[in-house]
Amino acid sequence: MSVQPPAMEATPCEYAGILGDSSESDQEPSPEDQLAASWENLPILERLGLSIGTEMTEEEVESAFAQLALAFRCDQYTLAQRLQAEEHDRTVAQENLNLELERARDTLQFLRGRCVDAERSEMLSCIEASLDTVLDSVSDIIAAAEMLGVVHQEARVCCSVEIMEVHVEHLKRRYAVESAELLETRKRLLRSRGRNHSDSEEGDVRNRFVRRDSLQTLTRRRVSVTLIPTGSQVRNSDTIRLTPIFAL
Numbered sequence: 001m002s003v004q005p006p007a008m009e010a011t012p013c014e015y016a017g018i019l020g021d022s023s024e025s026d027q028e029p030s031p032e033d034q035l036a037a038s039w040e041n042l043p044i045l046e047r048l049g050l051s052i053g054t055e056m057t058e059e060e061v062e063s064a065f066a067q068l069a070l071a072f073r074c075d076q077y078t079l080a081q082r083l084q085a086e087e088h089d090r091t092v093a094q095e096n097l098n099l100e101l102e103r104a105r106d107t108l109q110f111l112r113g114r115c116v117d118a119e120r121s122e123m124l125s126c127i128e129a130s131l132d133t134v135l136d137s138v139s140d141i142i143a144a145a146e147m148l149g150v151v152h153q154e155a156r157v158c159c160s161v162e163i164m165e166v167h168v169e170h171l172k173r174r175y176a177v178e179s180a181e182l183l184e185t186r187k188r189l190l191r192s193r194g195r196n197h198s199d200s201e202e203g204d205v206r207n208r209f210v211r212r213d214s215l216q217t218l219t220r221r222r223v224s225v226t227l228i229p230t231g232s233q234v235r236n237s238d239t240i241r242l243t244p245i246f247a248l
Helices: 031-041 058-114 118-136 138-227 231-247
Strands: none
Touching (some): 118 138
16 A cells, blocks of 8 residues: 655745745746747847848948947846846746755655665665755856856857957047048148248348338439439529629
């Protein structure tokens, strides 16, 4: 006559009211959840409609960089909420796993009291030891799963970082070219200013020489006019000469 273990009452989890029960985790995800999960697993470039490994022009790289910057900026607004949701799911999974392990241990304890065979009791002891090992390794399993998720996320973001690096290199080259053009334009402007300044100085000197020559010419003309006698001066000089003769 086989003895069945008594039905154990389902002890609710300490955070069952907040985190939910294990029965909720057994439900199949809805198509919307599956679509959201598959969308989250896609690389960022594929979400933006960009192909990986194709050659892009500078304009396409700049456009992709702007879209990535906008995507990262939008993710910052929901980062706290998503982090809280992920921590909630991790806690629910951990609590459900601990609950199932505790139930399995209670079942083994009940079977140990019912078994009188030494071989079966030893087998139950091995199973219980394995359960204790699994229970102690839950934290390590969760940490390893989190690290794996981090690595997957890093792999998805790697291509986006490469596009950002290419865009930064383009900006550096553009900055170097524009700096060289600006320096050359500045040099030309300084040369033109120096040439205009020298031309103005030469013009001033030339005007001074022309003015001095014109003044010298004018004084020469004045001197020549005063030296040449006019007709009235000649008649006056003749009358002066003839006056003593008529007086005699």
